[in-house]
Amino acid sequence: MKVLGHLTAMPELPEALKGLRKLAYNLWWSWNPEAAELFQEINPQLWKRFRGNPVKLLLEVDPPRLEVLTATSYPARVQAVVAALDSYLKDRERKEGPLVAYFSAEYGFHSSLPIYSGGLGVLAGDHIKAASDLGLNLVGVGIFYHEGYFHQRLSPEGVQVEVYETLHPEELPLLPVQDQEGHPVRVGLEFPGRTVWLGAYRVQVGAVPVYLLTANLPENTPEDRAITARLYAPGLETRIQQEMVLGIGGVRLLRALGLNPQVFHMNEGHSAFLGLERIRELVAEGHPFPVALELAKAGALFTTHTPVPAGHDTFPLDLVGRYLHGFWERMGTDWEGFVALGLEEKPWGKVFSMSNLALRTSAQAGGVSRLHGEVSREMFHHLWPGLLREEVPIGHITNGVHTWTFLHPRLRRHYAEVFGPDWLRRPEDPATWKVEGLGEEFWRIHRDLRADLVREVRLRLYEQRRRNGESPSRLRQAERVLDPEALTVGFARRFATYKRAVLLFKDPERLLKLLQGPYPVQFVFAGKAHPKDEPGKAYLQELVAKIKEYGLEDRMVVLEDYDMYLARVLVHGSDVWLNTPRRPMEASGTSGMKAALNGVLNLSVLDGWWAEAYNGKNGFAIGDDRVYENEEAQDMADAQALYDVLEGEVLPLFYAKGPEGYSSGWLSMVHESLRTVGPRFSAARMVGEYLRLYRQGQVWAESARGHERVLQAFHRAFPAFYTLGLRAEAPGDLTLNGEPVQVRAYVEGEIPEALRPFLEVQLVVRRSGGGLELIPMTQGEGGRYAVSYRPSRPGSYAYGVRLALKHPITHRVEWVRWA
Template identity: 80%
Template sequence: MNVLGRITAMPDLPEPLEGLKEIAYNLWWSWNPEAAELFQELDPALWKRFRGNPVKLLLELDPARLEALSASGYAARVQATREALRAYLEARRTKRGPLVAYFSAEYGFHSSLPIYAGGLGVLAGDHVKAASDLGLNLVGVGLFYHEGYFHQRLSPEGEQVEVYEPLRPEELPLVPVQDAEGRPVRVAVEFPGRLVHVGGYRVQVGAVPVYLLTTDLPENAPEDRQITARLYAAGLEARIQQELVLGLGGVRFLRALGLAPAFFHMNEGHSAFLGLERLRELVAEGYPFREALELARASALFTTHTPVPAGHDVFPLDLVDRYLGGFWEKLGVDRDTFLGLGLEEKPWGPVFSMSNLALRTAAQANGVSRLHGEVSRNMFRHLWPGLLAEEVPIGHVTNGVHTWTFLHPRLRRHYAEVFGPEWVERPEDPETWRVEGLGEAFWRIRQDLKLFLVREVRQRLYEQRRRNGEGPARLREAEKALDPEALTIGFARRFATYKRAVLLFKDPERLLRILKGPYPVQFVFAGKAHPKDEAGKAYLKELVSKIREYGLEDRMVVLEDYDMYLARVLTHGSDVWLNTPRRPMEASGTSGMKAALNGALNLSVLDGWWAEAYNGKNGFAIGDERVYESEEAQDVADAQALYDLLESEVIPLFYAKGLEGYSSGWMSMVHESLRTVGPYFSAGRMVRDYLALYERGALWEKEARARLEALKAFAEALPAFHALGVRPEVPGDLTLNGGRLEVGAVLEGEVPEGLRPHLRVQLVVRRLGGGLEVVDLEEVAPGRYRTAFLPTRPGSYTYGLRLALLHPVTGRVEWVRWA
């Protein structure tokens, strides 16, 4: 047939069940078990086949089934759930904080909407869900990839094959965005020699709308319709096209909806072009470029998730010229000034860095764990010449997970019974986690969840082998894989070489002794390698090969097609969650938080979130925080530490079972893990931290608008700062016996009036054992400064003098000249 079009006939639900449609189109159902169970009950097989997609389920369900249920008690449950959804939304009608536009290239809301690749997207989804729970005034912006992210197939040898399946938006909980007259909302983005038209879909996530942009429109040429086809499309040109649509198109789409966010949050650098669009708008309103830049910066935040320079998007300057050539004229600046916003010098020449652009157009920036904040300050300190690493204005907000999405429903109900109603209302409050009440009933639930994991593994392994044409004996083995009573260790994450999935095989003989020892231990692995990460794919293949080589397929299983559903099954059912990144390359990691929330213990390198969560009693730490001379030395040391932990701590403690059927020592550690991880490493706590940054940025933006003349004078005078100098008057090396360090300084040069209120002469003192103190000198005569410094504690110190210039709005030191 010559297809002329497509139609989708939406189901005509019986009147008592009409609420199902309202529930289906709000992803609130995905973190409310009573709602999800309504859909699962309709047809459990279809529910699983459609990856838990309620819209597709309603489209395909036998109408007779709906008619039968409409005359049963099921109808009352539908009505009660719809009322619960409406009550949830009504309670959040009054919003908290400024209107925030949250931009992310991927969102992991649920496995039925596969527009996420991994942790970054799931974190974005959790951010939006927690913002909804807290009633934040937030809208999300992203891209709708109509081929999504790939499904993974593994050959018997462990070769990864990527399979893309087209997504039909009418079969998903998406609504086309229309204006008041019912016309599709459209904006355009300038590409070389043409306009690319951009439309969008709204996905409602509780009380938060998220707008997913698409170029798959009849108005566009076939090649332009493919811009938003696949998440992280291959090639630099495809990437810059997607990021222009997200950044420029995203801001324009919000404007077309009549939205005027007071604050913009860039989740990674993919959306950093939004800073250029905001600058263009402000210049068009009549603000000179420098003032426009200050206004845009004040009301923007950049969150980086990448701990290595190679992970940040950069584009050749000629590609930027081709796609943004002439954009600088709209900003009233020349090409060099424009490119300077993102310029990064590489060994092979200059490039345009999206992270640099984000940092130069946002006054606030953060890493996603305490350690990652430190790594990021060192990575980007070249953008603030002369500042000490501690002073680089990049902080940290440690990631958290959305409690209600990742906590198993049975445990959720059990915790509510044991901890009380205060826990349901305030899960971020440590006082509500009354973990001492968890005992035998909790352990029975944990064992049931492990049994479910084992059954899921067997079913998936059977299908995996059947599809690969493996023989009957191999299929029978799959049906018996794993032991529901054995200590089960989960490892699931993106397959990248720095995550070291094969670290267990560093000493195969020792690993075999552990696995063939008196106590059964088994491992479940899962994860995708990026389609273009050949090294990651090779690592995955190596893992499968080693498992076969050493005859460990009865103790080690590698599952394909890791997604949010499988992640929940694994974190719900594992006893131990293994994480072996090469420190300090894990920005945060969140899978261990999810496992801990469900009663598993973490066995992890002290990297990312675990470096600040581990307290010696709430899990196991692999290795220490030292720096190694080589990767090989680090691998050997960490592998030996891992074997030692398994042999002497993890396995003996797990199997030291008493009459109640579990180890009391193990349970004590689980209690401590829940008490310390559950409340703090939650998306609720995380989003509260971000709310403080949003509110501060909104105040900064108001202050910047009120002080535009002062900002103009400051900007005009700023070049003169670099002609100033400071002459020290110091004693050099000195031993203090209860006395003070007397220092003086003479300011050299003429200070413009525009800089004078913001200029400081400072003594900077660093204790060799750690610690930094900064003391402002007092002006005792025109151009002459003095202070007397008393160390706060004994020790060895170094000191220096500098001129420091504070930003007029943020009050932070951003420019220095050292004596």
């Protein structure tokens, strides 16, 4: 058959069930069990087959089935859930905070919309959901990848095969973005020798709209239509094209929709080109480049997720020059000024760093855990020469997870009964987690969820082996793997080498001794390696090979095609959540937070979020906070610590069961985990902290708009700052016995009037055990400054004197000259 096109016949729902369409096109249903259960009840088999996609379900279900449902109590339930959605939206009509545009290259909202690869996307999805719950004035911007991210198939040897499927927007909860006349919105993007046209789809996530850009339009050539085909498609050229679509195209789409956000939030550096587009807009308004840069920075926020330098996108300068040719003139600068915004010096030469660009065009920046904030300040210290490491303006907001997305519905209902109604309204409030009331019923639910996990593992493993053409005996074995009553350890995450999925096999003799001991224990692994990550793929093969080599296939299972659906099954049904990154390479990690919500205990290296969550009573730590210079030594030390804690703590505690059928000591630890992790590591808490930054960005943006003359004068005078000299007079090394130290300094040179309000001479004191003091020195005549300083407590101190220049809008020290 010669195909002329494709038709989609939208379903005609019975009048009593028309509310299902409204529910299907708002992802609010995905974190409200009563809504999800309505769709599942229509046809459980289709629901699972379509990965919980209600739009596809309504397209494919037999109309007679819907008619049957109209004769039951089903329509009344539909009406009740639709009323709950309407009430939810009405309560959020009055928005909190400034209008924020949240940009992310990927979003993990639900497994039925596979435009995410892993933690970054799921975190973005949780951010949007929590912003909706909190009523924030926020819109999302991303890309609709019409082939999504790959589905993973594993050969019997553990070889990863990537399979892509075409996603049809009409079969997804997506609506084309149109103008007021009903015409599709189009924005143009200048590429070398041509214009690429972009359209968009809107996905409604509770009260928050998210706009997903697409180049898959008839107006474009087949090559350009493929730009937005696959998430993280290989090749630098495709990557820079996608990041221009997201950053520059995203800003242009917002403008076409009449949206003028006061704050732009970049979730990782993929969208950093938005800073260039905003500068171009401001220059077009008549502002000179330095002022336009400051105006753009004031309302911009950058969240970095990557503690590994190689994980930050960089492009060759010639590629940037080819794709953005002429852009710098429209920004009011030259090639050198343009490149300086993203310049990074590598051992092999100069490149354009998207993270550097994001930092140089954002007034606020942060990592995703306390430890990651420290690592990021060290990593990017070179962008603020002269500042002390702890002064580098990169903070942190530790990640959190969307409680209602990852908590099993049965536990949600049980917690609501035990904790009371306040918990449902304020899951980020520690006072609402009244965990002491959890006991036998909680454990009964947990055992059921572990049994559900075992059933799911057997079904998936059977299908995996059947598809690979394995023998009937191997298929029968798949139906018997794992024990529903044994302690079950889950390990599921991206297969990158630093996450060390094979750490358990570092000392095979110890591992076998553990598995042959008196306490039954079993492991379920899942995770994808990036298609171009050959070492990660090799790790996956090594894990499968070692499991076979030591005859552990009934106790250790590796599942394929890890996604949000499988992640939920694993965090719901495991007893222990294992995490073995090589410290300090885990920026945050969130899977352990999801597991903890469901009463699963964490067993993890003290890295990322667990470094600040672990208190000795709410889970288990692998090793300590030491970092070995030699990776092999680190791996061996961590492996031995892992065996020790499994053998000496985890297994004995779990199996110390009383007459009620569970270990009271284990349950006490679960209580402590829920009490400490549940509220603190929730997306509601996380987004609440971001709201404070959004409001700060709004203040700075408005201040910058009101002080453009000051900014212009400041930048004109700024070069003179580096012509100033600073001399200091101090006694050098000194032992104090209660008396103060006297320090004097002299500024040499002519201080421009525009810099005077922002200039400060400071005594800088650092205590050897930690702690930093910045003491302004008192100005006298003739450029003289003095201060008398006495430490507030005993100890060893280092001190120095510097000339500090504060930013005219943020009032942070950003430029210094040391005496």
